[in-house]
Amino acid sequence: MSDEEQATDLPEAMTRVLGEYERHLAAERDLTAHTVRAYVGDVAGLLGHAARLGHTEAGELDLRTLRSWLAKQQSLGRSRTTIARRATAARVFTAWLARTGRSPVDAGASLGAPKAHRSLPPVLRADEAAELVRVAAEHADDGSPVGLRDVAMLELLYATGIRVGELVGLDIDDLDRERNVVRVFGKGRKERSVPFGRPAARAVDFWLKQGRPLLAVPGSGAALFLGARGGRIDQRAVRTVVHRRIADVPGAPDIGPHGLRHTAATHLLEGGADLRSVQELLGHASLATTQIYTHVSTDRLRRAYQQAHPRA
Numbered sequence: 001m002s003d004e005e006q007a008t009d010l011p012e013a014m015t016r017v018l019g020e021y022e023r024h025l026a027a028e029r030d031l032t033a034h035t036v037r038a039y040v041g042d043v044a045g046l047l048g049h050a051a052r053l054g055h056t057e058a059g060e061l062d063l064r065t066l067r068s069w070l071a072k073q074q075s076l077g078r079s080r081t082t083i084a085r086r087a088t089a090a091r092v093f094t095a096w097l098a099r100t101g102r103s104p105v106d107a108g109a110s111l112g113a114p115k116a117h118r119s120l121p122p123v124l125r126a127d128e129a130a131e132l133v134r135v136a137a138e139h140a141d142d143g144s145p146v147g148l149r150d151v152a153m154l155e156l157l158y159a160t161g162i163r164v165g166e167l168v169g170l171d172i173d174d175l176d177r178e179r180n181v182v183r184v185f186g187k188g189r190k191e192r193s194v195p196f197g198r199p200a201a202r203a204v205d206f207w208l209k210q211g212r213p214l215l216a217v218p219g220s221g222a223a224l225f226l227g228a229r230g231g232r233i234d235q236r237a238v239r240t241v242v243h244r245r246i247a248d249v250p251g252a253p254d255i256g257p258h259g260l261r262h263t264a265a266t267h268l269l270e271g272g273a274d275l276r277s278v279q280e281l282l283g284h285a286s287l288a289t290t291q292i293y294t295h296v297s298t299d300r301l302r303r304a305y306q307q308a309h310p311r312a
Contacts, residue, residue, distance in 0.1 A: 009051075014058050032187070045086070062107050066090050069090070122255060124249075133199070136151045146228060150241050152206065152211075154245060155200040159197050159264070165235060166184045166186060171223060175204065190283065192283050238257055242255070
């Protein structure tokens, strides 16, 4: 956030409402701490802008102020994606103000914003994904618990396309080995069941039987994946593992856990899965979010055609 957007000296009424909104996001909507910080940061910037225009209460926000704030973002060189995200944050906030009686109208109901550029990181080819797991298994040949854990995490990330935050939140009881599905709690604590294949099942079994007991400590609890000290593994450690193992695959793009999620979605669609099924597996609230993968698959098909067809 730039100096111009800092909201360090908000009027008392705005500060109070901002605190109430933060508690609402965390307690009532059950959003992650990261998402709460993002929403609150954007709204704080909006309220700071409104205060500089002479407003003293959040309920005084009007459409002109909201548009002025977004125009300011553009003048500061913010990307279309950032502006679109902040417009969404403003609309969610003003809707809450109106719904809770803190504002007579929902000022953001008519607020427009530039559509964010929808871009995806590179994805692995199927052979690169297979090589990723193979080289990870090579590093686990010594039977080290960390090596077995890394293979299991990579297999599960690629097999299911779950988010890294969902992976680290898994407990042992979330696995259903009879049906080979895992129970995942996604954004907003929405629960879904995601299937996984035999390679992932074998890797997880090896980890649970031969790896996890060697890392487990009294405070490990029910966490499925553990860090080197026996506590629940964190997202940063998982990202480090993915980047390190990707570097062992010749020619593969440097992707993290989210890139493996995109890879899984792309390969599912290329293999014939329907869009609705992929939406359900990924936990997308909107089908429009899932549809971007169809563009990726089409682009890859076009490149393959141009390389292979004699009259392309």
